[in-house]
Amino acid sequence: MKRSPTGTGMPSLDTRAILADARRELALPSRRAFGKRVLTLGGLLMLTGCSLTDEKSVNAFLMSVSRMNDRIQAWLFDPTRLAPTYSEAQLTRPFPFNAYYGIDQVPEVDADGFVLKLSGLVTGKRNWTLSELYALPHAEQITRHICVEGWSAIGHWGGTPFVDFLHRVGADTSAKYVGFKCADDYYESIDMASALHPQTLLTFQYDGQTLPPEYGFPMKLRIPTKLGYKNPKHVMEIFVTNTYPGGYWSDQGYNWFGGS
Numbered sequence: 001m002k003r004s005p006t007g008t009g010m011p012s013l014d015t016r017a018i019l020a021d022a023r024r025e026l027a028l029p030s031r032r033a034f035g036k037r038v039l040t041l042g043g044l045l046m047l048t049g050c051s052l053t054d055e056k057s058v059n060a061f062l063m064s065v066s067r068m069n070d071r072i073q074a075w076l077f078d079p080t081r082l083a084p085t086y087s088e089a090q091l092t093r094p095f096p097f098n099a100y101y102g103i104d105q106v107p108e109v110d111a112d113g114f115v116l117k118l119s120g121l122v123t124g125k126r127n128w129t130l131s132e133l134y135a136l137p138h139a140e141q142i143t144r145h146i147c148v149e150g151w152s153a154i155g156h157w158g159g160t161p162f163v164d165f166l167h168r169v170g171a172d173t174s175a176k177y178v179g180f181k182c183a184d185d186y187y188e189s190i191d192m193a194s195a196l197h198p199q200t201l202l203t204f205q206y207d208g209q210t211l212p213p214e215y216g217f218p219m220k221l222r223i224p225t226k227l228g229y230k231n232p233k234h235v236m237e238i239f240v241t242n243t244y245p246g247g248y249w250s251d252q253g254y255n256w257f258g259g260s
């Protein structure tokens with residue numbers, strides 16, 4: 001039987017396809033950090049400490065390449081680098097809707113009686129009404145939202161800088177993650193450095209109007225340094241934690257860091 005040239009000892013596994021998948025996991029910009037040798041299957045197996053014996057170990061290997069990618073992206077992430085901003089004239093109209101369901105199934109969150117819950121490593125006030133949130137310091141941004149499904153669009157959001165909000169609620173900003181629970185079955189989490197980035201906004205407005213249901217009423221976390229799926233809509237609860245919370249798409253194989 002022909003031996004696998006990569007030395008995995010498993011000629012029955014399609015090592016070329018596995019390597020292609022592993023390389024895809026190492027999405028840009030993290031690839032810049034790698035030499036050509038590390039991007040071989042042998043190099044990646046050595047870095048992850050994995051061995052390939054069956055389909056299950058292949059999945060575990062790809063998962064650890066993805067987690068390695070998270071760490072490299074977090075390490076390369078420059079908290080002072082700003083995402084490009086655009087002019088009013090460059091806005092994409094109409095701005096696309098996207099969710100894991102169709103537009104007819106958008107959750108209708110009732111404004112009356114709505115409270116944003118805060119939990120985990122925060123010392124401050126736990127529940128926020130919409131009028132309290134609307135009274136917070138206001139910032140606007142026109143940035144590009146990039147979806148992995150192959151489209152991008154320039155949009156205009158208004159809300160409050162998330163870094164100020166985290167400080168105001170007494171969040172432990174030395175914790176690793178900020179997590180989000182949504183009115184649909186969506187959930188997401190981000191690294192603390194991205195949460196503290198100056199362009200990360202908790203948004204209540206789209207194009208100068210109250211955020212409409214399809215774009216995430218009552219609020220969408222807008223992170224222009226990350227891909228679209230890292231921008232949770234219909235946020236109902238925010239928590240600070242050191243326990244990895246995952247996310248709706250990353251738990252199905254998308255890279256968790258999701259830098260754009």
Ligand SMILES: Nc1nc2c(c(=O)[nH]1)N[C@H]1C(S)=C(S)[C@@H](COP(=O)(O)O)O[C@H]1N2
Nearest residue numbers: 096097098099100147182186228229231233
């Ligand atoms: N609650 C919730 N947030 C979500 C999603 C979702 O399905 N539910 N989809 C994500 C994805 S993949 C994209 S591209 C953007 C789309 O936001 P938009 O409808 O404002 O364009 O929302 C993100 N946030």
Ligand SMILES: [Mo]
Nearest residue numbers: 147148228229
């Ligand atoms: Mo997306």
